[in-house]
Amino acid sequence: MFNRRQFLSVAASSALASTPLAGFAAQLTQDDVFRDPDAPVLGNPKGDVTIVEFFDYQCPYCKKSHPDVKAAVSEDGNVRLIMKDWPVFGDASVFASQAVLGANEIGAYEIAMEALMATPASLSEDDVKRLLTTAGLDLSKIAEAVQRNDKKISDLLTRNYNQATAFNFAGTPSFVIGKMTYSGVLVKDQLVEAIRQARAA
Numbered sequence: 001m002f003n004r005r006q007f008l009s010v011a012a013s014s015a016l017a018s019t020p021l022a023g024f025a026a027q028l029t030q031d032d033v034f035r036d037p038d039a040p041v042l043g044n045p046k047g048d049v050t051i052v053e054f055f056d057y058q059c060p061y062c063k064k065s066h067p068d069v070k071a072a073v074s075e076d077g078n079v080r081l082i083m084k085d086w087p088v089f090g091d092a093s094v095f096a097s098q099a100v101l102g103a104n105e106i107g108a109y110e111i112a113m114e115a116l117m118a119t120p121a122s123l124s125e126d127d128v129k130r131l132l133t134t135a136g137l138d139l140s141k142i143a144e145a146v147q148r149n150d151k152k153i154s155d156l157l158t159r160n161y162n163q164a165t166a167f168n169f170a171g172t173p174s175f176v177i178g179k180m181t182y183s184g185v186l187v188k189d190q191l192v193e194a195i196r197q198a199r200a201a
Contacts, residue, residue: 028166033176034082038156040101040109043073043081049198050080051191052176054164057096057116058089058123059172065185066117072191079195083113084160086172094157095125101153102146103137111135112142 034050043051053069055062073079085101087093096116103112115135116128123131129139146153164174167181175182177191178198186194 028163032159033163034080036082036156036159038152039082039084039160040104040113041080041082042110043079044077045080047076047078047080049076049078049178049195050082050176051195052082052084054084054086054160054169054172054174056085056087056089056093056172057100057128058093060120061185062173063117063120065173065187068186068188068191072188072195076192076195084163085157086160086164086169086174087157088172089122092123092125092128096123096128097157098146098153099128099132099142101156102142102149103132105145105149106141108137108142112137 033052051069051073053062057063069081073081085097087097100109100112100116103109112132112135115131115137116123119127119131121127132142133139167174167176169181169183171183173185175186175194177194178201180194180197182194
């Protein structure tokens with residue numbers, strides 16, 4: 001399922017290029033997208049707007065724009081952020097996703113996720129292990145958590161994959177914000193505007 005896919009970058013423009021959620025994925029419910037019980041939630045868990053980002057730990061655009069995503073969520077204070085792993089860059093991406101979701105099972109999701117997102121280069125499995133160790137995480141505990149929750153993690157990645165393809169996303173990053181979908185990088189001002197539109201809808 002997680003085959004290597006050609007990444008199609010979609011440059012952000014001055015105007016938000018968005019598509020109504022209703023235009024895609026009739027088989028998905030809002031709970032499927034926004035309330036998956038196994039998907040880690042950052043930001044304000046009780047926020048009135050949810051940002052869902054489909055991303056890959058090897059995607060340079062995801063990592064370059066991540067500080068803007070964090071800033072928009074933090075400065076607003078009333079936004080839920082769900083980072084949905086969509087590992088489209090091969091085996092190392094799948095390994096990274098599994099490792100960080102394993103870290104989530106031991107209460108260290110954000111530490112692990114930020115450690116990998118802060119590295120601009122592509123990643124090997126050894127890079128992932130080194131970065132998580134440098135961040136102070138115990139790889140043996142993560143490995144145990146991945147093994148113990150193998151089906152849970154695999155099923156979550158499958159749901160993420162199916163949702164991304166149902167939305168016809170071409171690559172990472174891609175977003176669902178409120179009732180709209182956005183393909184490609186969103187800079188901070190665009191994220192703030194998308195949040196405002198979602199809140200007003």
